[in-house]
Amino acid sequence: MHDLAIRGGRVVDGTGRPAFTGDIAIDGRTITSVGGKAGAARREIDAAGLLVTPGFVDIHTHYDGQVTWDPYLTPSSWHGVTTIVMGNCGVGFAPVERGREDFLIGLMEGVEDIPGTALAEGIKWGWESFADYLDAVAAMPRAIDVGAQVPHGSVRVYVMGERGAHNEAATPDDIARMAAVVRDGLRAGALGFTTSRTMLHRAKNKEVVPGTFAGEDELLGIGRALAAAGHGVFEMASDLVGPDETMEWMVKLSTETGLPITFALAQIDKDPSGARRIIDRVREFNANGAHLYPQISARPTGMLMGLESSLHPFITHRTYKSIAHLPLAERVARMREPALRAQILAEGPSVRETAIS
Numbered sequence: 001m002h003d004l005a006i007r008g009g010r011v012v013d014g015t016g017r018p019a020f021t022g023d024i025a026i027d028g029r030t031i032t033s034v035g036g037k038a039g040a041a042r043r044e045i046d047a048a049g050l051l052v053t054p055g056f057v058d059i060h061t062h063y064d065g066q067v068t069w070d071p072y073l074t075p076s077s078w079h080g081v082t083t084i085v086m087g088n089c090g091v092g093f094a095p096v097e098r099g100r101e102d103f104l105i106g107l108m109e110g111v112e113d114i115p116g117t118a119l120a121e122g123i124k125w126g127w128e129s130f131a132d133y134l135d136a137v138a139a140m141p142r143a144i145d146v147g148a149q150v151p152h153g154s155v156r157v158y159v160m161g162e163r164g165a166h167n168e169a170a171t172p173d174d175i176a177r178m179a180a181v182v183r184d185g186l187r188a189g190a191l192g193f194t195t196s197r198t199m200l201h202r203a204k205n206k207e208v209v210p211g212t213f214a215g216e217d218e219l220l221g222i223g224r225a226l227a228a229a230g231h232g233v234f235e236m237a238s239d240l241v242g243p244d245e246t247m248e249w250m251v252k253l254s255t256e257t258g259l260p261i262t263f264a265l266a267q268i269d270k271d272p273s274g275a276r277r278i279i280d281r282v283r284e285f286n287a288n289g290a291h292l293y294p295q296i297s298a299r300p301t302g303m304l305m306g307l308e309s310s311l312h313p314f315i316t317h318r319t320y321k322s323i324a325h326l327p328l329a330e331r332v333a334r335m336r337e338p339a340l341r342a343q344i345l346a347e348g349p350s351v352r353e354t355a356i357s
Contacts, residue, residue: 004027004043005024005043006023008046009023009048009052010050010052023035055080061084061085062091064087069123082144083145084146086146088151088194089112090194090201091112091154092151093108094129094150095158101125111201111209149192150182152222158181167211169215175221178221179221183229191233195234196212197238198237227256234254234261254291255288255289261290262293262294263292265295320335
């Protein structure tokens, strides 16, 4: 007799073959049969009309705060996700020096539109190092598995203080110390290291994420720390302009260390062939020893936008930026002026003109 039988569901088994209807039998922690009619079981679940699939792994989430208070990590667990990976885009909550917690909250609030009030109330700070953070996460029983990455923004502020927060250039000593922090985080169990190099990622105070303008020496120094730890993925969000457009530093780092480097790739302009050209270049680089992996969404990204949120359609238009400092009511009044409105609409996004040089 089986321990569990899931009966009559539409099975999508992950192999690529077409879906089929059948039973799943489970004994102990092992799936013992898939398809057909399973024998009697101590417990049975009627899955008629439902999909039965392996769990989904969501490699790009920002549960770094919620993971400390929510064992279910909703809504991901509601949708069949059984493993999440957090710490993406260079933002997170460890390492942290006492007294700088609010800065990291403001960073996450600005970049991901997660209310700072919820983070401030929900997070019960009790760690400093990334290893301490992992221990705090592991101490809570939870419904799904969690993987964490070391975020560049937190590391830079932890090591460099205000200089790091304001994106000043890192010294060789700064880089060595950041590399040591990252290496220790990987050895404690982190899956990788992440950074942000897009002008769209801004803290609540409107400054770009620490590390946005990091030079090749900083990126290579930290990347080599991952290699020294023996494992790790290097993840980033980027506008793919300036030094990122050529991908030279990515090719150099991944070829030298064998590290996989992954980055979000979206259609960011009216020409859909742009993303395809990047994919073609990645294939060429990988054929010659690099390990670059674009992250491409299976569907368009959905988000809530507003003049008080961290992102909206006009946020990089030059004319809008000239009034962005005004109080909301005054800003809205100015945007309703026909001449100013026409000027904003006539402009294109200026991200490519103001990004990393």
